[in-house]
Amino acid sequence: MTTTAPAPPRRRGPSPAAWSVTALVVVAHVLAWRGTDMSPAALATGWRGMADFLGDALPPDLDWDTVLGPSLRAAGVTFAIGLLGTSLSVPFALALAVLASRTTTYGPAAYQVSRSVLSFLRSVPDVVFALIFVTAVGLGPFAGVLALVLHNIGVMGKLWAEAMEESDPGPRDALRVLGASRVQTVAHAVLPTVFPQLVGLLLYRLDVNVRSSLVLGLVGAGGIGFLINQSIKLFRFDQMATHILVVLVLVVAVDQVSDRVRRRLA
Template sequence: MITVDRLPVPPKPKRPKAVLFGWLIAAAVVAAHVIAWDATDVSFGALVEGWEGMADFLGEAIPPDLSWKVLGPSLSGALVTLWIGLLGTALSIPLSLLPALAAAKGTAPSAWVYQASRAVLSFLRAVPDVVFALIFVTAVGLGPFPGVLALVCHNVGVMGKLWAEALEDADPGPPQALRSAGAGRIQVAVHALFPSVLPQLAGLLMYRFDVNVRSSLVLGLVGAGGIGFLINQSIKLFKFDEMLTHILVVVVLVVAVDRLSATVRARLSREETR
């Protein structure tokens, strides 16, 4: 019996240009980190030297003040923070639908509408919600209302983009079938497109609700109400034990909202796979 020895397959030669390009990318990444390190004044030595200040801060904050005089307003502020996140999410739903349809390639009526919608969503997404809050605080005054308006503006940009991408990734079969039957754009969107991506849209909405509740906490630091305002007030008055109480309430609120959002998204995922 004749045996045939298998020769090893020679390795594919690497192209010199590809290797050089890889080294250039690696060098650029390293250089960017070196510049960022220097520009941000990162110094672990300064962190170690400041341990006494941190120890004094923690010593004044612990134990937290759990008296009802502090805990009552803290719980009330946490509810206001929750309502800001809820309304900021809910009110942005109808305002996000039309830009999402116009920013999706399969539903945009024309190329210029597609580009214009993408530009508007990019602008709303690029401006931080804190900046929107500062603008609305100067317009309508302090309180939760400017926080709601700020979340609506920023959330429309984020959610509109996420929904547009979900619409673009939808199964093209049902929409094409309706178009071939003579259905218009609105009929295709309502009867074929939205039903096929509804679980994804709802999951993204719940994710944004989770994020918006946490964002509304930061908005309170600039005068938009809620428990963030109480935290800022406690810091300015050097009442760090009260500050810690507010932070603990925030932790409970964020964990509860996170668990609710995760449960709803998991339920939607199971319904989608059936």
């Protein structure tokens, strides 16, 4: 008895919804291209300006007393701003993350309020916070630290809340069945489960905040960003190149250390 092989299933084309999404993406990119005045021709004709800029920046000025020494000291300040802006935000971000996670919140009201606070702190750029604090405490690194603390609470609180929502429900449910309180459940079930993720996100934010502290220096928050801004205003692009090289070394060093810590926690 012979049996006929079943016919291969027909390949279906893209659904109308997929075509609609594709068309929407294309239209959005066309509008974005026009709205940002993208012009490859202008970039091609502006090569002389870029060549002149690189000619003024190279070779970098490596004089220790006037450029390299102050640059390294300012890089240390920049790292300190990023470090304190990250570490000082941890307790506030953790408290808001617990309230903003559906698995650990204390009710709908606490969830909505904490989510709103995190959204506000996250939506205000750290540069805006820095400008506000500069008017309050004056120019210097302190304003940069305060700006990063507030902005980092919003970003890190949201990331931590999402990590808690994705935690394994087994230990959490087991403690609740045994009559553990909400605080005990969070401390002994949720946080130990997601601890590696929380530390990984914290190290990621440290990397981001070190780079952000560079930008904050451009608005008067101290650090090596202030030296870069000063060298640009004085048209000392060779000094600017030195500061950028120091920033590159700093960012690579922070990234390498963070990567090693994340690997050990994995």
